[in-house]
Structures are given as C-alpha cells and as structure tokens.
Amino acid sequence: MPEVTEPYKPGTPCWIDLMVPDQQAALDFYRDLFGWQGEVGPPETGGYAVCTVEGKAVAGIMAAMSPDGGPTPPTVWTTYLATADVDATVQKINAAGGTVLMPGVDVTTIGRMAVAADPTGGAFGLWQARDFGGAGLVNEPGALLWNELVSTDVKVASAFYAAVLGIEAAPMEGSEGYFSLSVDGRAVGGLQGVEHLPPGTPSHWLVYFAVDDTDSTVDALIRAGGNVLVPPFDMVAGRMAVVQDPQGAAFAVLKPKPMTTG
Structure with a gap:
C-alpha cells in the first residue's frame, strides 16, 4: 500500500532527508518538481522541514550546518534504515568494521537517530521511531x-x-x-x-x-x-x-x- 500505517521493520529504509546550503531554494525546487508541501521548521528542530504529499510525510530538508566550525556536510540525500535500538545497532556497526559518523541522539520526542558509514564508505542514517515512524506515503508519484x-x-x-x-x-x-x-x-x-x-x-x-x-x-x-x-x-x-x-x-x-x- 502506498500509505504506510504499520511500523517499519528493522533494516527497512524508512526515511530520507536532504542537507543543503540553501534550504528555502530546495523547498521551492522540490515543491515545483514533485508537488511537495513544506516550510522551514521551528528553531528547536534546527529549522528542519518535513515535506508532505497529500498531507503525508515523504522527506525532510534541512540547512547544512558546519559542526564546530568544521567543513560543511556534503549536499546529499540520506537514506535512513529502521532499527529497534539505535545504540545497539551502533555497537554492531563498530564491531562489523563500519564507521559511526554521528552517535545516537534523541530528536525531541519523535525518535532517536545516528549516522554511519559501511566499510566501503556508503553513508546511511539509523532511525529508531517513537512519535514519528518515517515516510507516511511511498510508491506514489512524488514519493x-x-x-x-x-x-x-x-x-x-x-x-x-x-x-x-x-x-x-x-x-x-x-x-x-x-x-x-x-x-x-x-x-x-x-x-x-x-x-x-x-x-x-x-x-x-x-x-x-x-x-x-x-x-x-x-x-x-x-x-x-x-x-x-x-x-x-x-x-x-x-x-x-x-x-x-x-x-x-x-x-x-x-x-x-x-x-x-x-
């Protein structure tokens, strides 16, 4: 079903987001290309924008920020894989030869996330759902x-x-x-x-x-x-x-x- 109503099973891609230098320009671009609705979010979420189609979440867009004055993150779409326990999965990543790029962190009350790379360099996110399960619409135009x-x-x-x-x-x-x-x-x-x-x-x-x-x-x-x-x-x-x-x-x-x- 295009509408997702059940929790994503661990290992399943459940969310995607984009980090860009110009958040508003990206929101405008994807609105025109895919019909997404979204706006810059509140300061407590770093302005994170959740974009929707037919009122259902399909992707996130946020402004790229340099951590502690370091290099600006690359402009890429990140795939998040569902997990029941971010911290336990992070331990497995270390044991299996991967690299943890960002340890587990709570995102308000909606979930817990981390970012890692596999041993060949492929970067991905982890998402442990709480109030927010992930994409609410998939396999439909614009999703x-x-x-x-x-x-x-x-x-x-x-x-x-x-x-x-x-x-x-x-x-x-x-x-x-x-x-x-x-x-x-x-x-x-x-x-x-x-x-x-x-x-x-x-x-x-x-x-x-x-x-x-x-x-x-x-x-x-x-x-x-x-x-x-x-x-x-x-x-x-x-x-x-x-x-x-x-x-x-x-x-x-x-x-x-x-x-x-x-």
Missing part, C-alpha cells in the same frame, strides 16, 4: 520508491548489512550484477557495484522517486537549473533517469512499469 546501495565492494557491503541489520542480499532475477536487499523475505532495496559507473565513483545510497512521466520530469528539472547525470532510459522496472538538483544532490526518478496480475 520515495526505491533505495539503492551502490558499493565499491558488493561482497563486503552485503556481509556488513546482514550482520548489522539482518538485511539479506541475493541476485535479482533478470538483472545481471544487481542484487535485491530483503528484510524478512520482502525486497526493500537494491545493491549494485560500481563497475559500470564512472571511475572513482564512491559507495553511496541512491534514492528513487516515483514519477508519472520520467521525460517531462527531467525536462522540468533542467528548466529549474538541475543537471542530468544519466538521461531517461528504459530498464526492467520502468523508465528512469539519474539527476541532480540545482545544489548538487543526486537522485533517481522512475516511472514504474504497470503491475501485471494473473
């Missing part, structure tokens, strides 16, 4: 559709996420070199290597948004100052493209093929 780990070492990454969050990787039928990531037997994301990508591509999590029309969405993105990394093309799941917003954050858009029954 999150898929989360994909692109890794410089598929074998190492697979072992890490299995040990830390119980995520199982298995070859995806009909897609050579592509793996499904599953939780309790249900596919929740994908995994692929960097062999077919430009040399030097680092490990990263890529977010996919569902759209009604990939080509017209890309055209609108270009008019709004975005950049096309991979032009629209047809693939096993539908028609997709990989793009950047005007501030450099990469993401994919995909018009899924209709589901067939029978």
